[in-house]
Amino acid sequence: AQSVTQPDARVTVSEGASLQLRCKYSYSGTPYLFWYVQYPRQGLQLLLKYYSGDPVVQGVNGFEAEFSKSNSSFHLRKASVHWSDSAVYFCALSSSGSWQLIFGSGTQLTVMP
């Protein structure tokens, strides 16, 4: 069965600090991986996605993620966070076996001024 785990329910960082949000997945094949962001009272917006190629993929607003097949991970990073990055971040997976998006439980990011 496919699954996505985001081990950190809440992360708090200071503005200007670097950020890593963790995502681990379970899937025997090659997954399609996504990071979405949800701002308060809004729907989800895609930050970036990965299927193949360079394991480091660039997204919007300075976000990037690194895929690791050996670690079954797809961690999200940002070099310097801004207060407006405060939101809930979801990691998601889909595969050719089932095209449905499987979401992790989300990480609430709070950026302190």
Place this chain on the structure above:
Amino acid sequence: DSGVVQSPRHIIKEKGGRSVLTCIPISGHSNVVWYQQTLGKELKFLIQHYEKVERDKGFLPSRFSVQQFDDYHSEMNMSALELEDSAMYFCASSLVWGGYAEQFFGPGTRLTVL
């Protein structure tokens, strides 16, 4: 705004009642997916239609039915509502049905069952 449109944005129903949620996908998108979000966090896949055909079903209760119409808009009919159905319901649309297609999310409908 040419994004995904959902209506109503907020609806309150009594237990045992019925409700209809509507999703209008982005023009040109024929794939529509429904999700339920509870406690402000967990997103559950409910059902997916592509080209008016159901392609995949997840946690959709048997009390709910979803249909996609000729213009690709989608309606979720909910009956015998239970307190646990209180949640945000998001629909998302994409150009195609496939793992790498970006899904664009609507603003959601908040359903409160009393």
